[in-house]
Amino acid sequence: DAGITQSPRHKxxxxxxxxxxxxxxxxxxxxxxxxxxxxxxxxRLIHYSYxxxxxxxxxxxxxxxxxxxxxxxxxxxxxxxxxxxxxxxFCAISQRGxxxxxxxxxxxxxxx
Amino acid sequence: AQxxxxxxxxxxxxxxxxxxxxxxxxxxxxTYYLFWYKQPPSGELVFLxxxxxxxxxxxxSGRYSWNFQKSTSSxxxxxxxxxxxxxxxxxxxxSEEGGMNAGGTSYGKLTxxxxxxxxxxx
Numbered sequence: 358d359a360g361i362t363q364s365p366r367h368k369x370x371x372x373x374x375x376x377x378x379x380x381x382x383x384x385x386x387x388x389x390x391x392x393x394x395x396x397x398x399x400x401r402l403i404h405y406s407y408x409x410x411x412x413x414x415x416x417x418x419x420x421x422x423x424x425x426x427x428x429x430x431x432x433x434x435x436x437x438x439x440x441x442x443x444x445x446x447f448c449a450i451s452q453r454g455x456x457x458x459x460x461x462x463x464x465x466x467x468x469x
Numbered sequence: 470a471q472x473x474x475x476x477x478x479x480x481x482x483x484x485x486x487x488x489x490x491x492x493x494x495x496x497x498x499x500t501y502y503l504f505w506y507k508q509p510p511s512g513e514l515v516f517l518x519x520x521x522x523x524x525x526x527x528x529x530s531g532r533y534s535w536n537f538q539k540s541t542s543s544x545x546x547x548x549x550x551x552x553x554x555x556x557x558x559x560x561x562x563x564s565e566e567g568g569m570n571a572g573g574t575s576y577g578k579l580t581x582x583x584x585x586x587x588x589x590x591x
Contacts, residue, residue, distance in 0.1 A: 390579075400560070400581045447514060455502055455564045458579055460514035 360384055361461040363448050369467045376435040378464050380448030382428075388451040389431040390458060391415075391423060393444040400447070406431055407454065438468045471496045473563050475582035482551055483590050490546040490585045492561030498522075500566040503537065503544040508584070509557040520544060551589045558584045 360383035370376050380389060391403040392415075402415030404423040412423050420442060422434045435442055445465050449458035472495040482488045494503065505517040518528065520537050528535050532549045548555055561582040 399583050400579075402578065445512070449514075455566045457502075457504055457516050457519045459516055460506075462513050 361448060361450055361459060363446075363461040363464050365464060366462065367465045369469060370438050371469055372439055373437050376438050376466065376468075378433045378435075378446055378448075378466070380431040380433070380461055382431075382450045384450060384452075384459075385428060386450040386452050386459075387428075388454050388458075389425065390449040390451070391421075391431070391433045392447045392449065393417065393442075394447060394463075395444050403433065403446075435466075438466075440468050442466065443468045471498075471501075471563050471565055471578070471580045473561050473580050473582035475559075475561055475585050477585045478583070479586040479588070481588045481590065484552060485550050486589075487547060487549050488551050488587065488589075490548075490559050490561075490587065492544045492546065492582060494542050494544065494561070494563045496542075496563060496565055498565040502564045502566070504562040504564070504579070505535065505544075505546050506560040506562060506581075507557045508560065514560075517546075548587075551587075553589050553591055556587060556589045558586050560584045 362381045364379045388407055390405040392400045393403055394400050401417045403417055403421050404412055404415050406412045406425040409425055409428055424432045445463050447463050448461040451458045474493045476491055480488055501522045503520045507515045507517055518535055525537050525539055534547045536545045563580045
């Protein structure tokens with residue numbers, strides 16, 4: 358199994374508060390991704406990174422920002438959490454941009 | 470634009486039955502990659518297989534087999550002699566090698582189907 362961890366695994370927060378999710382990999386893969394999974398919507402890409410300090414938006418990036426200061430860490434920040442951001446968040450990594458992605462265990466976020 | 474369709478929302482079988490999960494894709498690229506992922510009730514996403522567009526050879530891995538047909542744009546997944554542990558949501562996905570971001574780097578936009586919920590009853 359690819360070495361990917363996500364923290365925290367579960368979080369409950371209040372509307373309006375900032376939240377940061379962390380993804381950590383030990384595989385030295387260049388590409389990292391953040392997805393959210395919601396019933397009826399499947400997996401949707403939020404942001405991705407193709408190198409240190411190189412990031413770009415996915416299809417549902419509004420209200421989210423990311424940072425990657427080291428190869429192994431990719432942070433997802435909800436600047437001001439809203440109830441619509443209640444979801445399960447998955448981090449993924451890939452050696453090549455178009456090859457398989459390996460997913461972390463997920464973070465269940467509830468915004469009350 | 471790339472698209473993946475898994476027409477079967479839910480499938481229910483009895484243990485030891487064979488079951489096929491359908492996947493149909495759309496892409497304009499000549500070089501692309503197809504994937505299957507499994508998401509068991511515990512929630513993690515498990516990579517099962519990658520297939521390249523230039524390799525139509527079918528693949529078998531134990532009870533799992535995959536049938537890739539470019540002529541029909543399909544990449545179907547068959548589980549032989551299903552077991553209760555096969556119960557999961559299965560996702561088909563597609564990426565295009567030519568998918569580029571503004572920086573000219575192929576970032577592998579992975580387009581997922583909506584998933585098929587497979588329930589195997591004892």
